[in-house]
Amino acid sequence: METAKLMKLHTYWRSSSAYRVRIALGLKGLEYEPRFVHLVRAGGEQHQLGFLSKNPLGQVPVLELDEQGAPVFLSQSLAIIEYLEERFPKPALLPRDLLTRARVRELSELINSGIQPFQNLSTTAFLAEVAPELDKRLWYERFVGQGLAILESRAAQWSGRYLVGEEVSIADVLLVPQLYAARRLGVSLDSLPTLSRVEAECLKLEGFSTAHPDRQADRE
Numbered sequence: 001m002e003t004a005k006l007m008k009l010h011t012y013w014r015s016s017s018a019y020r021v022r023i024a025l026g027l028k029g030l031e032y033e034p035r036f037v038h039l040v041r042a043g044g045e046q047h048q049l050g051f052l053s054k055n056p057l058g059q060v061p062v063l064e065l066d067e068q069g070a071p072v073f074l075s076q077s078l079a080i081i082e083y084l085e086e087r088f089p090k091p092a093l094l095p096r097d098l099l100t101r102a103r104v105r106e107l108s109e110l111i112n113s114g115i116q117p118f119q120n121l122s123t124t125a126f127l128a129e130v131a132p133e134l135d136k137r138l139w140y141e142r143f144v145g146q147g148l149a150i151l152e153s154r155a156a157q158w159s160g161r162y163l164v165g166e167e168v169s170i171a172d173v174l175l176v177p178q179l180y181a182a183r184r185l186g187v188s189l190d191s192l193p194t195l196s197r198v199e200a201e202c203l204k205l206e207g208f209s210t211a212h213p214d215r216q217a218d219r220e
């Protein structure tokens, strides 16, 4: 079996995107070395040159691989998770059936590009700068709350034990961090019974629980 010991994950405990990759690594039983990037301290370590050389967008997560002694950096959590899926196929996080697989990707993208960018630190910091009078709760309700309501309606049709069907998938890997972020932002989860049920199911799995922000060594 291939060993992944040399993989390093540039991560921040509260980052929902880094949390996704921690879950995928955990579910696949892969060890990694965390490299902590503090997103707030000193104006944000993600903006420092050393980090920008790894990801010019200045965002975590970054997965660092060792390719014959030379470091290689991968960013974008979904690309990282698909890389892990292809390199370490078991346990599978994508279903075999083509349509079910597309549904997993659809719900993952709904979160990845339809919700998360609106709550990202650089988005909300810019908003505070250009529209200081805007009530952030309205913004979060409009983008995070409504996005989750749409996800709930999809989940009501497609979920089984997990978000899409009976097997844990990449869609669940994105769901759990997104609900964690929503709570932190004060978005109500009261009318999301399917998502809350699936989240509770996921958190029974060790891969999810050990990846939780509260269990990270850089937690404050």
Ligand SMILES: N[C@@H](CCC(=O)N[C@@H](CS)C(=O)NCC(=O)O)C(=O)O
Binding pocket: 014, 015, 016, 017, 018, 039, 044, 046, 058, 059, 060, 061, 075, 076, 077, 078, 112, 120, 121, 122, 123
């Ligand atoms: N689409 C990217 C999003 C990454 C992202 O937004 N990372 C956030 C933390 S969750 C970040 O590093 N933000 C730093 C900043 O905005 O300055 C991914 O999936 O990796």
